[in-house]
Amino acid sequence: MVTVRAQGKTIECDRGANLRQVLLKNDIAVYNGKAAIVNCHGLGTCGTCAVEVEGEVSEPSWREKARLSLPPHSPTSNRRLSCQTQVLGDIKVTKYDGLWGQGSDTVWTAQG
Numbered sequence: 001m002v003t004v005r006a007q008g009k010t011i012e013c014d015r016g017a018n019l020r021q022v023l024l025k026n027d028i029a030v031y032n033g034k035a036a037i038v039n040c041h042g043l044g045t046c047g048t049c050a051v052e053v054e055g056e057v058s059e060p061s062w063r064e065k066a067r068l069s070l071p072p073h074s075p076t077s078n079r080r081l082s083c084q085t086q087v088l089g090d091i092k093v094t095k096y097d098g099l100w101g102q103g104s105d106t107v108w109t110a111q112g
Helices: 019-025 062-068
Strands: 002-006 009-013 050-057 086-096 106-108
Touching: 002 019, 019 050, 019 086
Parallel strands: 002 086
Antiparallel strands: 002 009, 050 086, 086 106
């Protein structure tokens, strides 16, 4: 088991678990605003589930790299699509503002 810390919660999950699914299952707001309604449901095409992750996770896939290289995202922003990220070790997650989570203001951190 590995630990995910997000929005003030500490969650245990299996190594290799999908980060988006872990967050949603534990009532953690993955989406900002209307993105909660209008999103790709984990296909990796919309980019609205972007978060910052500290810790051991899977390498970005070609699909994730492609989406994060398109506006409003930036390939240098250090964000990951939670729907395309596998949890491989203990991690801390931070969510930022903006419809796609691309902003610079923090919405929530690992601590809350």
